[in-house]
Amino acid sequence: MLPLESxxxxxxxxxxxxxxxxxxxxxxxxxxxxERMALDLRGAPAALIGREMLDLPWGGIIQSPDAPRDRERPxxxxxxxxxxxxxxxxxxxxxFRQRVASRYRRGDNGNVLFATERCNxxxxxxxxxxxxxxxxxxxxxxxxLIDLIDADEPSLxxxxxxxxxxxxxxxxxxxxxxxxxxxxxLHILSNGRLLDGSTLHSRFEGIHPNLSWGIPLYxxxxxxxxYVVQSEGAFAQTLRGLYALEAAKQRxxxxxxxxxxxxxxxxxxxxxxQRNLPFVEHVALMGIEPIGFAKAHYAxxxxxxxxxxxxxxxxxxxxxxxxxxxxxxxxxxxxxxxxLWPYAAQSISTWKNDYLPACASCSVKSKCGGFFSWVTPAxxxxxxxxxxxx
Amino acid sequence: xxxxxxxxxxxxxxxxAEPNQKPQDLSALSEMDSKYATVLSSSLNSGxxxxxxxxxxxxxxxxxxxxxxxxxxxxxxxxSYTPPATYTPPAPARTTPAPAPRPAPxxxxxxxxxxxxxxxxxxxxxxxxxxxxxxxxxxxxxxxRLSTEPVDSQTSLGADDASTPDASPFNNNFWPTQPxxxxxxxxxxxxxxxxxxxxxxxxxxxxxGAIDGVMSQKTQTAxxxxxxxxxxxxxxxMTTPTLDALGVRL
Numbered sequence: 001m002l003p004l005e006s007x008x009x010x011x012x013x014x015x016x017x018x019x020x021x022x023x024x025x026x027x028x029x030x031x032x033x034x035e036r037m038a039l040d041l042r043g044a045p046a047a048l049i050g051r052e053m054l055d056l057p058w059g060g061i062i063q064s065p066d067a068p069r070d071r072e073r074p075x076x077x078x079x080x081x082x083x084x085x086x087x088x089x090x091x092x093x094x095x096f097r098q099r100v101a102s103r104y105r106r107g108d109n110g111n112v113l114f115a116t117e118r119c120n121x122x123x124x125x126x127x128x129x130x131x132x133x134x135x136x137x138x139x140x141x142x143x144x145l146i147d148l149i150d151a152d153e154p155s156l157x158x159x160x161x162x163x164x165x166x167x168x169x170x171x172x173x174x175x176x177x178x179x180x181x182x183x184x185x186l187h188i189l190s191n192g193r194l195l196d197g198s199t200l201h202s203r204f205e206g207i208h209p210n211l212s213w214g215i216p217l218y219x220x221x222x223x224x225x226x227y228v229v230q231s232e233g234a235f236a237q238t239l240r241g242l243y244a245l246e247a248a249k250q251r252x253x254x255x256x257x258x259x260x261x262x263x264x265x266x267x268x269x270x271x272x273x274q275r276n277l278p279f280v281e282h283v284a285l286m287g288i289e290p291i292g293f294a295k296a297h298y299a300x301x302x303x304x305x306x307x308x309x310x311x312x313x314x315x316x317x318x319x320x321x322x323x324x325x326x327x328x329x330x331x332x333x334x335x336x337x338x339x340l341w342p343y344a345a346q347s348i349s350t351w352k353n354d355y356l357p358a359c360a361s362c363s364v365k366s367k368c369g370g371f372f373s374w375v376t377p378a379x380x381x382x383x384x385x386x387x388x389x390x
Numbered sequence: 391x392x393x394x395x396x397x398x399x400x401x402x403x404x405x406x407a408e409p410n411q412k413p414q415d416l417s418a419l420s421e422m423d424s425k426y427a428t429v430l431s432s433s434l435n436s437g438x439x440x441x442x443x444x445x446x447x448x449x450x451x452x453x454x455x456x457x458x459x460x461x462x463x464x465x466x467x468x469x470s471y472t473p474p475a476t477y478t479p480p481a482p483a484r485t486t487p488a489p490a491p492r493p494a495p496x497x498x499x500x501x502x503x504x505x506x507x508x509x510x511x512x513x514x515x516x517x518x519x520x521x522x523x524x525x526x527x528x529x530x531x532x533x534x535r536l537s538t539e540p541v542d543s544q545t546s547l548g549a550d551d552a553s554t555p556d557a558s559p560f561n562n563n564f565w566p567t568q569p570x571x572x573x574x575x576x577x578x579x580x581x582x583x584x585x586x587x588x589x590x591x592x593x594x595x596x597x598x599g600a601i602d603g604v605m606s607q608k609t610q611t612a613x614x615x616x617x618x619x620x621x622x623x624x625x626x627x628m629t630t631p632t633l634d635a636l637g638v639r640l
Contacts, residue, residue, distance in 0.1 A: 024601070025593035028586040028638040048592065050602025053585055 001373040002351035005101035006080030010060075012095045014074055018103060018141065019059040020148040023087030034058050036148065038076065040087055041067065060093060076100065090148045104149050110349025111149075111156050113142050113173065115163035121191050122230040123216075125259050125301045127289040130161055139169035146176045155185040157214075164194040171203055178208040187253075189214045192241030193234055201244035212251035212281070215242055218262045220272035228259060239276075246279050253282040260303040263311060270315035274322045283319055285312070286347075287330030289372050290379040298378060305335040306383035312336060316343055333368040335381040341367075348372055356384065363389035435640040440630040442583055583640065584609070587628055590636040591616060 019038040022030050030037060038060035041049060046067055054061065060074045062085060076093060078084060078100055085091045088106030104111055116138060119130035149156070156177070163170050170188075177186050186208055192215040195201040204211065215238065219225035222235035245252055254273055256262060262269065266285070273283060287305065288294050294301055305312065312328070319326035328340060329347035336344065346369040354373045359365050364387045371380075581603030588598040591612045599608030610626040617624045620635045633640055 024589045028590035028593075028636060031639060048601055050585075050600040050604075052581060052603045053601045056582075056585075 001354060002105075003081045003084050004351065005099050006078050006084040008079055008093075008098060008100040009077040010093050010095040010098055010100070011071070011074060014060065014093055014095050016092065016094055016096070017059055018090055018092050018144050018148060021062065021085045021087050021089045021091055026087050032148065038062050038085075038091065040085070042082065088150060090145060103145055105351070106150055108350055110351065111153065113145065113156055113158045114138065114160065115142070115158055115170065115173070116161040116165050118165050119160060119162040120165065120193055120231065121162070121234060123293065124228055124230060124297045125257055125288050125294040127292040127294060128161070129292045136166070136169060139166060139172060142173050143176050146173070146180050149181060149184070151181060151183065153181060153184045155187065156181070157187045157189055159189040162191055162194070163188055164190050164200060167200065171207065174204065174208050174211065182209055185210045185212070187212050187214055189255075191216060191229065191234070191238055192245065193237035194241070195244045196237045196240035201241070201248045201250070204250060205248040212253060213245055214253045214255050214284070215245070216255045216257065217269070217273065218256060218259070220265060220268045224261060224265065228262060242277055242280075252280045253284060254280050255284045255286060257286045257288060258303060258305070258308075259288060259301040263303040263308045266308070266311040267314040267318065270318040274318055274324065278322065278324070280324060282325040282327065284327050284329050285315065288379070289330065290376065291372070291374045302379065304381045304383070305331050306381050309337050312340060316340060330369060330372070332371065332381070332384060333364050334362070334385055334387055335383045345369060356380070358384055358386055360386075362386035435630050435634055438630070438640045440628070440633065440640055442580055443627060443629045583628065583638070586638045587613070587633070587636060590638050594636070
């Protein structure tokens with residue numbers, strides 16, 4: 001597991017800022033102005049760097065602990081895990097808390113534009129419990145961040161909280177991505193509830209060349225869905241949101257988190273999607289992330305995939321036969337039937353992805369998505385065991 | 391078991407025949423690669439005029455005579471830097487030749503044709519004012535002095551052309567700490583370019599000496615070594631093919 005932030009020595013004069021980390025190998029081709037970059041000199045011999053280089057107007061200079069430094073230059077020393085920043089990443093310097101935080105990781109499969117902490121749902125298994133805070137400031141910060149992301153980044157997610165709560169701010173963020181990162185696939189994770197009855201959905205039409213939506217649906221009936229998201233009327237709103245997105249020619253993925261009561265009705269949910277939402281492009285059936293509200297509701301939400309193999313196979317078969325793409329996220333290979341392995345994706349972001357001791361001797365470990373770093377025995381399927389391949 | 395061995399043998403045999411297919415494979419590969427071509431690949435500096443190709447040391451700045459008008463900003467931007475929302479460039483203080491309007495950022499990997507001087511007379515303009523580069527080009531040079539100031543094409547490159555310190559509308563925005571420094575954009579840009587080259591040489595395992603923006607003996611030697619290694623013309627200078635091979639943005 002990679003840390004998201006670390007303690008650091010940051011001169012107070014710097015002020016909070018987002019910076020692109022640039023090592024000596026990336027500096028020759030860097031297109032950003034020095035002010036938006038942090039020169040990474042860790043590991044570079046001191047005699048190599050001339051005063052003229054240090055005198056460039058860097059936004060920051062990341063230095064090893066033993067290196068000489070002076071007060072005039074914007075030196076930053078990372079005190080914790082050095083991997084919190086590497087060349088190509090974007091970091092945020094927080095001089096008040098003396099911390100440096102990772103905001104974008106080059107090469108990571110799970111980079112997120114974090115839109116807001118607010119949410120209009122309150123899901124029983126929420127891994128990122130919402131807070132009702134005014135954080136519209138994130139919009140301008142995201143606009144800044146987008147400029148610093150690699151132009152060849154394959155994909156980004158916009159997540160939260162509920163991103164559509166930003167309203168016009170979300171449109172601004174998407175539009176900036178379209179102009180600065182047109183080749184980067186953008187996936188908005190939203191419950192779709194606010195897309196119902198407003199004109200917001202229509203304004204996403206044609207705004208981005210490579211945009212899709214991940215919308216959760218947890219039941220084939222309002223009672224089940226509204227219970228899981230702990231919000232009355234949510235099922236109807238999400239469905240109207242799905243149709244609104246379809247009307248706006250948006251690409252849609254349905255995300256089904258496999259909490260116990262949803263897992264039990266998975267074939268019915270698959271049938272519901274197949275009959276009522278045939279336009280969706282992809283369905284992701286997702287194991288629970290055991291953190292946040294999920295931990296508090298363990299008894300209500302935990303379902304061992306080993307107990308629901310039939311439901312899983314039936315749902316996958318139904319999607320397959322109706323031409324809707326389907327993937328299994330966060331389900332280790334040993335917990336599902338071999339026939340389902342082709343659908344299993346390595347879905348967990350590298351920074352929070354780990355394997356158990358039992359995986360050491362497993363022959364398919366390299367193909368398996370593994371576990372969330374915060375997995376505990378209670379959240380581990382009884383089917384977990386090394387796979388012996390011939 | 392024996393059948394397994396036979397399969398392995400057949401596979402190896404197929405591999406053995408590979409050299410014949412190599413050219414095809416390579417072209418197929420490069421075709422695949424081209425889909426992923428990013429800012430750093432082939433055409434990093436194509437369409438840019440390399441002012442510094444002949445630069446050996448500070449004593450020999452004569453390249454300006456060949457420097458034509460850039461017909462400012464013909465859109466050779468591969469990765470346009472969009473300034474932060476709060477950034478509003480003040481209006482130019484000078485009214486003489488206004489820089490051409492900033493082109494809309496072209497984001498797709500468009501390979502621009504070499505710039506053609508459509509407008510400016512290339513030989514004997516009575517006033518030898520030309521624009522050194524569009525402001526976009528300069529901003530891509532890494533955010534040093536952003537200047538649209540006209541440069542007298544007869545002045546030598548490194549010369550102290552410091553007559554109008556506040557003529558550039560962009561001077562004080564990105565260099566807030568050193569506002570009073572006389573503008574020597576060419577020297578600054580040259581130093582920046584040499585530092586980029588030195589950093590690239592160092593990253594490729596060569597020894598350019600200190601990264602200090604000075605074209606030292608060591609740096610020239612490293613350049614020559616690099617050029618020899620990459621089958622480039624061995625000049626010890628920063629020719630455009632050398633910069634491209636080094637991955638240095640001009």
